[in-house]
Amino acid sequence: MPREFPIGLTPPDWLVRNLRAQPAPVNRPAVIRAAIAIPLPLAIGLATGRPEYGALAAMGALNGVISDTAAAYRIRIPTIAVPQLFSAVGITLGALVYGHGWVAVAAVTGVALVSGMISTIGAVASVSGLLLLLTCVVGAGLPMPGEWWHAPLLMSGGGLLVLLLGLLAWPLRMGxxxxxxxxxxxxxxxxxxxxxxxxxxxxxxxxxxxxxxxxxxxxxxxxxxxxxxxxxxxxxxxxxxxxxxxxxxxxxxxxxxxxxxxxxxxxxxxxxxxxxxxxxxxxxxxxxxxxxxxxxxxxxxxxxxxxxxxxxxxxxxxxxxxxxRLGRPAALSIRTARALRDVTLSAASWRYGLRLALCIGLAQALVSLIPVPRSYWVALTITFVLKPDFGSVFSRALLRAAGTVAGLVIAAAVLAQVPRGWADVPTLILLAPLIPAFTPRGYGYQTAAITPVILLLSDVLNREGTALLLPRLVDSLLGCAIALVAGYLLWPESWHTRVGDRLADAVDDTARYVEGAFGPHPVDPPARARMRRRLYRNLSAIRTEFQRALTEPPPTGRRAAAWWPLVVAVERIVDATTAARVRVKHGATPPSESEATQVAVQLRELATGVREAETPYAVRTDLTGPADSVLEPLRQEVAAARAITSPHEES
Structure with missing residues (x-):
């Protein structure tokens, strides 16, 4: 018989969700690119007698590997190249304020604010903001070899090497x-x-x-x-x-x-x-x-x-x-202007930027007051953990700590057994491919893969060997603690604002979709198709946000679990509306406008309830109509959505 554990020893569901590896296929081309792009600059540096230059270029290649997420070749160019530009700016700004005390603290904090704000624009801007802050922190915490322009040039060259390798097969695999x-x-x-x-x-x-x-x-x-x-x-x-x-x-x-x-x-x-x-x-x-x-x-x-x-x-x-069916694309200048307007006027953008800036500022101030060797690692940890669009701060702090411990175990074996010099090259050939291979599995796995690589490259610059392992662990735990306290526990951002309001907006959009399909002023089929695609895309994003919330401890995880059935119910309402429209197109009797209006009113009442309640509650369902109407399945789905109750509700 299988062994049963006492209930008290059963790990909480949020912890199990955090530690579970995500199923994902291995991107073999990305693995091969990482195995070439990261060791090659170091090999060139060793061959020319400037290993520190090779290490900087290899760090740039590591940034390129992190950015290398696009499949289509023409997407790969901006996805990798644009972040390298921000990386060069970041390392330059950091190097300029290196050793300048509180000026460095203010500069890095300002860069953190900008990084957090631009992260809300899109995927490329998110990675660009990440690398902008990462390289600025490194530049402000480590002395860069050579002239001021060497570091940005070398790091950008390493990142562009990844891009070059990613484009080699374009003529043969175009499209x-x-x-x-x-x-x-x-x-x-x-x-x-x-x-x-x-x-x-x-x-x-x-x-x-x-x-x-x-x-x-x-x-x-x-x-x-x-x-x-x-x-x-x-x-x-x-x-x-x-x-x-x-x-x-x-x-x-x-x-x-x-x-x-x-x-x-x-x-x-x-x-x-x-x-x-x-x-x-x-x-x-x-x-x-x-x-x-x-x-x-x-x-x-x-x-x-x-x-x-x-x-x-x-x-x-x-x-x-x-x-x-798609809507006409806006010109690049218009899209850029809209993005800048959204960044400067959006409350969420400022909230993300200020939260990141607060934590980075605290970290930089702390290490300025207390002598911490290689203090940049504290801010690096916060940058990865508190990246606002990368998921739950709590989960990332937990996984960062666990992944760092696992990565340090690997790094300890490498630094203790592998002699510095040419032996680092085959070691990187073995370690670098683990980054793209493990990244889709989860943040903890990515951290465990990146840690030994970045520590090995750091050792090329500072020659501390195994002596840097314990300080790196302490720095990582300190960074996680700052992110948890100042960026999670004390930040005035409720679960309901982050998730509940977005769900309520989706319910409102669903009401408009019902009216567009059957209301007094129905929209044309292409417009309906765009509404449905936008709805499903938004619901998919809400699903992702809910899954992140489920990895957090109570009360956030419990609230997300209570609201989760409503997410599924709204998706089924959209499906039922689409099914009814299709049936009418192929011969079914159209419903009356009053039936559609009644459903839309109920959905808007439901949206109001979602905005005002912290937990689901039972609401009246006053939907009537002919049993043979094409909207009968839709009415049933709306009634089911409105009947979702909190576990604590009175019967």
Missing amino acids: VPERSAVADTYRAVADLLAACAVGSTQAYDDARHAVTQSLNQAYDTVLAHRARHHGRSPELTRLLAQLNAITPVVEAAPAAHLSGTPLPPEIPQSVRHLASAVETGCTGPTGLELPAPTTEAARAVDHALRHTAEVVATPDVDPRGIDD
Whole structure:
């Protein structure tokens, strides 16, 4: 019999969630790039008699490896190159204030404020802000070798080496990542249609969430630089058309799921066949053999799938109309102006920046008052832990401490057994690939992989050997403590503001979606498609935020768990609305406008309740209408959402 542990010894759920490794495939090209880009600069430095220069360039390559997250080649250029520019600025500013006492404290604190604020713009800006602060802290804490311009030049060169290695295969693999992203979306849709036949609501919900994530990733990959390329790249136009063409199939899936009639297995098999055609770039007849539909839902799926097959088979796509479902892209200058406006006017942007600046300022002031060897490590720890858009501060502090301990064990073995010099190169060849391999597994695993690499490179600069291990552990724990106290426990930011208000906004958007589909002033199909895509993208982001909150201890984790069923319920409401619209399109009787208005009113009341309550509470459900109406499943989902109660509610 399996051994049972006493209830008191069972680890809390939030701790288990934090320590569990995330399943993720290994990015083999990124692993190979890391194995070359980080050791190579050090080898060149050793060969030329300037190992300290090689170590600086290798640190820049490490920054490039951290930035190397994009699949599409044209996305890879700004994703890696732009952060290197900020890295050069950061190391220059840090080096200029090195040894200047409180001037250095003020300068690094100001850079922390800017870093936190620009992190809210987007993924590239987030990594740029991270490297800006990291390199500024290093420059302010370590004496840089050579002239003032050597360090930024060497670190930028190391990062650009990663970019160069990442672009080597572009002439041979041009368009392959984009086609793979679209094909993966088709396969996710095939899994969704297969889940319609299983009869399991949980399996369908999981498959629908996977489709949302895949669509988000595919659109982000294909639409990179759309304002510059759109209308001039036939390949890009085809991929956009193919992504748009799968949308009606996704919209028809809820109708098939709610119908209760399993789809024939030929349906998901046909979608997988189309996915193969997309991935290989084949055009021409697809040879699909679809069974004759017998229900409204089956007719909707059949009609949508045949349209998708036509688009996949078409070699030349008219670029006009592609924007109908996506919205027209704004010019680069307009997007930049909007981003700057959002950064300077957003309360969240200032809140993130001030929180990061407060903690960095405290760390810099502390190490200025108390002599701490290599004090920059305290601020480095805070930078990684308190990066506001990277997840739960509590979780990252916990995982940072655990990952640092694991990384120091590896570093101790390396520094004690491996002689300094050329032996460092094969050691880095073995250690560097662990960074991209472990990063998708979780922050603790990433920390454990980065720690020995950065300590080995630091040892090349300061030659302290194993003597730096214990101070690094103390510095890391001190940084985690500052982040937890000043950036988490004392910061006036409630769970409800971070998560509850975003969920309430999504419920309000759902009410507008219902009115846009069936209200007195319905919107056209392309606008409806944009509303649905925006809703699902927002709900996907809310899911991610909830999962972060679930890793925090009570009361935050408990509140997130209490509200979690409502997130699922809102997704099902969106599905039910889409299913009803599809049924009407394929022959069902349209509902009255009053039915849709009634549902929208109930949703807005629910949104108000979410904004005002810290825990879920039961609310009245006053939804009536014909039992045979296409909106009956929607009314049931809204009633279920409004009936979600707190565990402490009186019966």
